[in-house]
Every structure is written in C-alpha cells, then in structure tokens.
Amino acid sequence: MDRDQETKGSRDRVSDLSLGTREPLRCSTGAAEANPAVVxxxxxxxxxxxxxxxxxxxxxxxxxxxxxxxxxxxxxxxxKTTFLNLAGLMDRPTEGRLTVLGHDVGxxxxxxxxxxxxNIGFVFQEFYLMPxxxxxxxxLLPTMWGRGNGEGRMSNVELKGSKHRAEELLxxxxxxxxxxxxxxxxxxxxxxxxxxARALVNSPRLLLADEPTGNLDxxxxxxxxxxxxxxxxxxxxxxxxxxxxxxxxSRFTRVIRLEDGEVKNG
Amino acid sequence: xxxxxxxxxxxxxxKTRTILTLGSMVVAVAVLFTLxxxxxxxxxxxxxxxxxxxxxxxxxxxxxxxxAASLILKGGKIPNHLPMxxxxxxxxxxxxxxxxxxxxxxxVRPEEGRTDIYVGIDSATLRLKxxxxxxxxxxxxxxxxxxxxxxxxxxxxGIGDQIYLPEKDATFNIVGKLGPTGTEDDGFFYIPIETxxxxxxxxxxxxxxxxxxxxxxxxxxVTARLATVKGAEVITMGELLGTxxxxxxxxxxxxxxxxxxxxxxxALGVLNTVLMSVFERTREIGVMRATGxxxxxxxxxxxxxxxxxxxLGGAGGLVLAIAGSRVIENVVKRFLPxxxxxSVVALEPGSFLLVLGFVVGIAVVAGFYPALRAxxxxxxxxxxxx
Numbered sequence: 001m002d003r004d005q006e007t008k009g010s011r012d013r014v015s016d017l018s019l020g021t022r023e024p025l026r027c028s029t030g031a032a033e034a035n036p037a038v039v040x041x042x043x044x045x046x047x048x049x050x051x052x053x054x055x056x057x058x059x060x061x062x063x064x065x066x067x068x069x070x071x072x073x074x075x076x077x078x079x080k081t082t083f084l085n086l087a088g089l090m091d092r093p094t095e096g097r098l099t100v101l102g103h104d105v106g107x108x109x110x111x112x113x114x115x116x117x118x119n120i121g122f123v124f125q126e127f128y129l130m131p132x133x134x135x136x137x138x139x140l141l142p143t144m145w146g147r148g149n150g151e152g153r154m155s156n157v158e159l160k161g162s163k164h165r166a167e168e169l170l171x172x173x174x175x176x177x178x179x180x181x182x183x184x185x186x187x188x189x190x191x192x193x194x195x196x197a198r199a200l201v202n203s204p205r206l207l208l209a210d211e212p213t214g215n216l217d218x219x220x221x222x223x224x225x226x227x228x229x230x231x232x233x234x235x236x237x238x239x240x241x242x243x244x245x246x247x248x249x250s251r252f253t254r255v256i257r258l259e260d261g262e263v264k265n266g
Numbered sequence: 267x268x269x270x271x272x273x274x275x276x277x278x279x280x281k282t283r284t285i286l287t288l289g290s291m292v293v294a295v296a297v298l299f300t301l302x303x304x305x306x307x308x309x310x311x312x313x314x315x316x317x318x319x320x321x322x323x324x325x326x327x328x329x330x331x332x333x334a335a336s337l338i339l340k341g342g343k344i345p346n347h348l349p350m351x352x353x354x355x356x357x358x359x360x361x362x363x364x365x366x367x368x369x370x371x372x373x374v375r376p377e378e379g380r381t382d383i384y385v386g387i388d389s390a391t392l393r394l395k396x397x398x399x400x401x402x403x404x405x406x407x408x409x410x411x412x413x414x415x416x417x418x419x420x421x422x423x424g425i426g427d428q429i430y431l432p433e434k435d436a437t438f439n440i441v442g443k444l445g446p447t448g449t450e451d452d453g454f455f456y457i458p459i460e461t462x463x464x465x466x467x468x469x470x471x472x473x474x475x476x477x478x479x480x481x482x483x484x485x486x487x488v489t490a491r492l493a494t495v496k497g498a499e500v501i502t503m504g505e506l507l508g509t510x511x512x513x514x515x516x517x518x519x520x521x522x523x524x525x526x527x528x529x530x531x532x533a534l535g536v537l538n539t540v541l542m543s544v545f546e547r548t549r550e551i552g553v554m555r556a557t558g559x560x561x562x563x564x565x566x567x568x569x570x571x572x573x574x575x576x577x578l579g580g581a582g583g584l585v586l587a588i589a590g591s592r593v594i595e596n597v598v599k600r601f602l603p604x605x606x607x608x609s610v611v612a613l614e615p616g617s618f619l620l621v622l623g624f625v626v627g628i629a630v631v632a633g634f635y636p637a638l639r640a641x642x643x644x645x646x647x648x649x650x651x652x
Contacts (some may be wrong), residue, residue, distance in 0.1 A: 090556055090645040117558020128553040128649065132275045142557040144269060198557065 037206055037238045038064040038087050042096035045082050056082040058261040059096060064240060064254075066205075069232040071252035072242045078258040080242035081210050087240065088208045089116045101205055117145055121199030123228075125211035127191040129183040129198075135190075136179040139166040139197045162201070169197035173227060189220030196227060207231065209241045213248070225251065273570045276543065284575065287539040291579020291628075292586055294532040298525050299587040299621045300594050300611070305518060307612030321394065322482050323502045325356060325475040325492060344370070347471035348498055355495050356475055361484040366390035369459055370473040371466040373433055380420075384455045386462025394478055399445030401425065405458050412442035412456040429455070434465055529624065532579075537632040540572050544640045551640050552648025565641035572633025573626070580625035588613060 045057040057079045064070050072080045085091040086098055089105060089112045098105040101119050103112075129138045143162040170179050173193035183191055192212060199207055209228060213221035225248060232239045232253075241252070249255050257264040277284055327346035347369075356365045369386035392404055402425045405412055411429060418424060429438045438457065446452055463469050479488060485502055492500045544551070551564055559567075591611045 085646050088556070113555075113558060113560035116556075122556050124553075124556075124649070128549065128556070130550055130553065132279045133272075137272075141554070144272060145554075145557070145559045145563050202558070 035066040036063050036099070037066045037068070037101060038062070038240070039099040040083075040086075040096065041098075043083075043086065043093050043098050044095035045079075045086060045091065046094040055261055057086075057093075060258075060261070060263045062256055062263055064238070064256075066238050067232070067236045068238055068240075069229065069253045070238075070240045071249060071255045072240060072258060073244065073246070073249055073255055074258035075244055077260075078244075079261040080244075080258055082261075083258065084122075084208045084210050084240065084242050087206070088120050088122050090122075114146065117142060118202060119205045121202070121204035121207045123192070123195050123199050123207070123209040123212045125214040127183070127188075127195045127215075129191055129194055131183050134180045134182055135170060135175060135186065135194045135197075136163070136166050138183070138194050139169055139201050141198060142202050166197065166201055169200055170194070173197050187220075188216050189223060192216060192220075192224050193227070196224065200231070205238065207237055207239045209239065211243055212241060213243070213245065221245075269567065269570065270574075273567055273574055276547070276567075277571050277574060280543065280546075283539055283542070287535050287575060288579045288582060290532050290535045291576060291625075292582035294525075294528040295580045295583020295621055295625065296586040296590070297528055298624055299584055299617060300591060301521055301525055302617045302620055303587070303591065303611045303613055304594070306614055306617065310612055320396070320478055321476045321503060322479045322485055323477045323489065323492075323500055325352065325477065325495070325498050325500055326473070328497055328499045344473060346497075347468060347473060348475065350470040350472060352495055352498050353472065353475055356477065356492065359488060359491055361479055361481065361488050362477055363480045364390055364394045364476075364478040366394040366476045367459060367472045368474050368476065369462045369466070369468065369471060371462065371468070373431065382417075382455060383453065384457055384462055384465065386459035387456055388459050391456075391476070394476055395451070398447065398451070400442050401445065402440075402442035405441055405456065405461075408458055408461045408464075409436070409438055410441045410458070411438035412444060413440055414444050414452040414454050414456075415446040416452040417455060418443050431465075436465060529628070533628045533632045536572060536575055536579075536628055537636065539575065540568065540633055540636040541639070543571070544568060544636045547640075548643060548648050548651040551643050552645050552651070555643070555645035556649065561641040564643070565637045568637035568640045569629070569633045572637070573629040576625045576629035576632075580621060584618070584621065 040060055040062045042059040042061065043057055044055070044059050047054040047056055060079075060083070072083060074080050082091070086093055086105065087100055089100060093105060101115070103115055105112075130141065133141070140162055143166075167176075167179060170176060173196055175190060175193055175197070178186060178190060183194070186194065192215075196212075199209075207228070212228065213224050216224060228239050228241060229251065231237045241248075255265075325348065327344075327348050329346055350367075353365065353367050356362060367388060368391065370383060372381040372383045374381045389404060392398065392400070400412065402412070413421065413423065413429075421427075421429065423429065423440055425440050425443055427440050429440065430436070431438070438455075442456075444451065444456075457465070459472075463471060477488070479485060489500050489502065492498060554564060554567075591613065595611045
C-alpha cells in the first residue's frame with residue numbers, strides 16, 4: 001500500500017498537531033541532511049548479567065536525520081531496544097560516541113532528564129500506562145515533571161494549557177470519548193493510542209517507539225502504525241520505530257537492520 | 267494534573283492497606299495527644315488546686331501518707347497520729363496566722379461500695395478555708411454535722427435532716443451544707459474535732475494541722491522551727507506538689523514507654539506501606555523516569571505520599587483525641603485518686619505542635635528510605651521489572 005494513501009485518513013488531523021503548541025514538532029527547521037537527529041560512532045553497550053557478559057551493541061555507526069521515519073528491525077536480541085534506550089537517554093553507552101539532537105550522550109549529566117522530557121517521546125510495546133490515572137491524566141504525566149520548555153512547576157494557566165493539549169491529542173488519536181477512562185477500561189489499541197498521545201504531549205523533536213504494535217492485532221497495528229506515519233509525514237516529527245515485524249519494513253523511509261548487535265545495512 | 271493529586275491517587279490505589287496504616291496512625295496520634303494533654307492538664311489543675319487552698323504547709327505525723335483521704339477511701343487506717351499538744355506548740359509560733367487541726371477517719375460501707383469520711387475540725391478550718399460557702403451554721407454541739415456538696419447529693423439529705431451511724435450508734439443533725447468547692451472537700455462529713463476523736467476512739471489525736479502563714483516567705487523559718495517538734499513532719503505545698511508529681515512520674519514513664527512503642531510501630535507501619543508501594547510500582551517509576559521525571563521528582567513524590575499519609579493520620583488522630591478527651595478524662599479520674607476536680611485534659615497549642623512534630627517526624631523518617639530507593643531506580647531496569 002502506498003504511504004500517501006495510508007496516511008490520508010490521519011493527515012488532516014495530524015497536520016493540526018502543531019496548532020496551539022509551543023513549537024513545531026520537527027527537530028530542526030533546516031535541511032534534514034544538515035541536521036542529524038541521532039549520530040552513533042562505534043556505539044557499544046555491554047551488560048553484565050551475573051558472570052555472563054552480553055554485548056548488546058558492538059560498535060555500530062549510524063546517522064538518522066531529522067524528519068526521517070526510520071525502522072530499526074531485527075530479531076529479538078539484535079540490540080533494537082538497547083539502541084532505542086540509548087537514543088532515548090535512558091541508558092549510557094559503554095563505549096563509542098552517541099549524539100542525540102546535538103547533545104553528546106557520553107557527557108551525560110544532570111540536564112538529561114530535562115532533555116528527555118522536552119525533546120523525546122517514548123512509546124513502549126507494553127504501553128506502560130499508569131493504572132490509577134485516566135487516559136487524559138496519563139497523557140498529562142510528562143507535563144507534571146516540568147514545563148517542557150524549561151524547568152520548574154507549571155502555573156495554573158500552563159496547567160490548563162497542558163490539559164487542553166492532552167485533550168486535543170486524545171481527540172487526534174480518536175479517543176475523544178474515552179478521556180476519563182482508566183487503562184483497565186481500554187482495549188490494547190486504545191491504550192497504545194493513549195501512549196502515543198502521552199509521548200507527544202511535550203511536543204518532542206524525536207519520537208522513539210519500541211515494538212509499538214507488538215501486542216496488537218493486525219487491524220489495530222495498522223491504525224497505530226498509520227498514526228506514527230502521519231505524524232512524520234505531516235508534522236515532520238523524526239520517528240524511530242524498533243520492530244521485528246518484517247511486514248512493516250516497506251513502510252519506513254529507511255530501515256536499519258540490526259543483527260547480533262551490529263548494523264547489517266543502513 | 268498536580269503533583270498532589272497524583273500522590274493522593276497513588277496513595278489510595280491500595281485502599282485497604284492505606285486505610286489500615288491510617289488507622290494505626292490515628293490511634294498513635296490520638297494516644298500521644300491525649301497523654302500530652304492529660305499530663306499538662308493534670309499538672310496545671312493540681313497546681314491551681316493546691317495554690318487555691320491558701321494552705322502554705324501541713325504538719326503531719328512522721329511516716330503518715332500525705333493523702334490521708336485516699337488511704338481511708340481504700341479502707342485503710344492511718345498508722346500514726348499527732349498528739350493534741352503539737353497544736354499548742356504550733357500555735358505558739360508567731361509567724362503562723364492560722365493553724366487548723368483535723369482528725370480524719372472513715373466508715374466503710376461495702377454494701378454501698380463507698381467509704382464515708384468523717385473529718386473532725388474546729389472553727390479555725392472555717393477561717394482557713396475562707397472560700398467555703400457554708401449554708402446553715404458551723405457545728406457547735408457534739409451531735410451536729412456539716413455535709414459536703416456531694417454528700418448531700420448521695421445521701422439525699424439537707425439541713426434539718428438526721429444521719430444515723432449504726433456502726434457507732436450515733437445520730438447527727440445536719441446543721442450546715444457546703445456549696446460545691448470542686449475539691450475533695452465535697453465528699454466529707456464535718457463534725458466537731460472532739461466528737462470525731464471520741465467517735466473513732468482516738469482521744470487527743472490529730473491527723474494533720476493545716477497552716478497558713480502571715481507571710482508565705484516565712485516558710486523556711488517556720489519549717490525549721492516545726493522540725494524540732496517530736497513526731498511531727500512538715501510538708502510545704504511545694505513539696506506536696508512535687509511529691510504528687512513524682513508519684514505520677516512512675517505512671518507517666520510507663521505511659522510514655524507505651525507511646526514510644528506506638529510511635530515505633532506506626533513509623534514501621536508507614537515505612538512498610540510506602541516501601542511496599544514503591545516495590546509494587548517499580549515499573550511505574552521506570553515509566554515516570556522515561557517520561558522525563560528526574561530522580562528528585564520521584565524522591566519528592568514518594569516523600570509527599572508519606573507526608574500525606576502521616577498528616578491524614580495525624581488529623582484523624584487529633585479529631586479522635588479531642589472527641590474522646592472527655593471520656594478519657596472520666597476514666598482517668600476514676601482510677602486516679604489524686605486527680606483534682608475540674609478538667610485534667612488541657613488542649614493546648616503546644617500539644618498540637620508536639621503532635622505535628624511527631625507526624626512530620628514519622629513522615630521524614632519512614633519516607634526517606636522508600637523515597638531514596640525509588641529515586642535510585644534506573645529507568646531501564648525499572649521498566650524491565652515484573
């Protein structure tokens with residue numbers, strides 16, 4: 001199926017995403033080639049599990065440009081999640097150099113929580129919604145840690161603005177009628193759409209999705225994938241999706257294949 | 267969504283556990299607040315009562331308990347008495363304004379579950395206790411009696427009625443009635459001192475001599491002079507108060523020990539609840555970190571939850587303590603013979619502050635470790651946890 005056709009249904013709504021937000025979703029206004037979102041050089045991540053040493057990433061080199069819709073594909077254990085965790089500033093490389101949105105992850109310091117909060121949205125395979133919160137409260141979760149464009153708690157006006165945006169995002173993902181439902185009252189597809197809305201609430205420059213359709217049926221999988229596609233196509237958001245679903249490969253603008261912690265093509 | 271709302275939602279995600287922990291906090295705070303208030307109120311009431319008596323010192327037999335009425339109420343007998351001659355020695359001291367002798371004994375009435383205490387006095391007592399509101403007249407004849415306010419209520423008797431003592435085959439005419447004094451004086455029968463000595467076969471014996479000085483500053487001089495009187499012991503009101511508080515001290519220490527145990531138990535209860543909650547929410551903490559929460563956010567959130575839990579428990583405990591203070595007061599007064607009349611539970615701002623300190627202290631101590639543990643969780647490991 002043609003990507004243009006696939007995203008057609010979502011386009012009108014998704015293109016409105018930047019309306020009323022503090023800034024556009026794209027990671028740079030310049031030419032994509034000149035603005036790398038993620039650059040890895042000799043990126044290595046080694047884990048120790050008891051006596052066992054696991055080399056999850058073995059010195060990979062890659063560049064992902066702003067505005068790309070990239071698929072990181074490979075079998076389980078290939079290193080996809082490890083790469084996303086590093087790109088998402090949730091982990092540190094053991095060796096090598098990693099630059100995310102111009103920030104050297106090797107020089108990781110206190111500012112990385114704020115960088116992640118302001119610039120990176122994360123979607124997980126298992127949704128990871130807060131069971132005690134409603135859909136709209138889950139979407140608002142990242143705003144609770146700061147303004148998104150600066151530090152400190154939000155004022156009442158900003159709180160109202162965030163709530164409006166969360167409702168806007170839930171409408172966008174088709175959950176306008178499910179805002180006050182808790183995760184236990186939502187289907188898998190609905191939960192993942194809430195997770196996507198949550199990842200977008202702080203207007204990130206980079207969206208990372210780790211097997212976002214892994215727990216969904218085919219129909220729901222297509223709905224979520226089309227939503228991510230539309231976000232990239234219409235808002236210029238850089239999207240990196242890790243998946244082992246080979247049927248999705250043709251729908252990315254570029255595919256990075258990982259095998260046993262190494263890049264096989266880029 | 268505010269931080270506070272999120273913390274409350276987390277807290278009540280496990281309602282039963284939270285409510286049980288709150289319950290233990292409520293009880294701990296209620297007990298602590300009541301005890302502190304009772305301690306302060308008791309001291310205050312006792313001091314006020316003793317100072318209000320206008321008695322600066324008492325002469326009692328050596329080895330005699332200070333609180334003779336309490337001993338007699340329990341059916342005991344006072345082991346020693348003062349000879350009447352001591353009264354003459356006392357009255358010779360020029361610094362003394364009034365020296366009022368008294369002889370006290372009781373008649374046990376097991377079928378009615380009480381002991382009637384008869385106090386032999388003379389007119390000096392009337393001058394000493396000038397706050398007495400005597401209705402009728404002071405006993406002039408051997409068969410006349412003045413009754414305390416409580417006695418008139420119990421006996422359903424008044425002026426003009428007679429009281430017959432079958433044990434002594436004696437009849438007394440009620441010639442006077444005391445208005446309520448708010449002290450133990452309300453519970454006594456007052457008869458002429460000679461009648462009392464004869465009635466209880468203790469001629470020329472005294473239980474005590476109550477003394478008012480012309481100038482309270484002369485107490486050390488008078489005490490020194492009275493110390494030479496053989497068989498007599500001098501107790502100043504300051505000493506009496508101190509002794510009573512010492513007697514109270516043992517009971518207070520026991521109660522404070524119990525409170526300390528309650529504090530430790532409630533702190534452990536809060537610690538357990540918050541720690542369990544942190545363990546159960548490891549993955550959620552990972553999600554919070556993944557969505558941008560800094561370590562300080564997680565630490566603050568968990569600590570806020572602990573503080574809310576403690577403050578809610580504290581508020582509930584205070585409400586319970588205030589609501590139940592009258593009940594507790596009645597129970598305490600029933601079992602403490604030295605309890606003064608009037609309120610012995612003082613609800614003071616200082617007690618509120620102390621309890622607030624206790625509550626915040628529990629939150630600070632019990633919340634620190636779980637908050638630290640939660641904040642230290644690494645996002646990736648937390649997300650992977652089951």
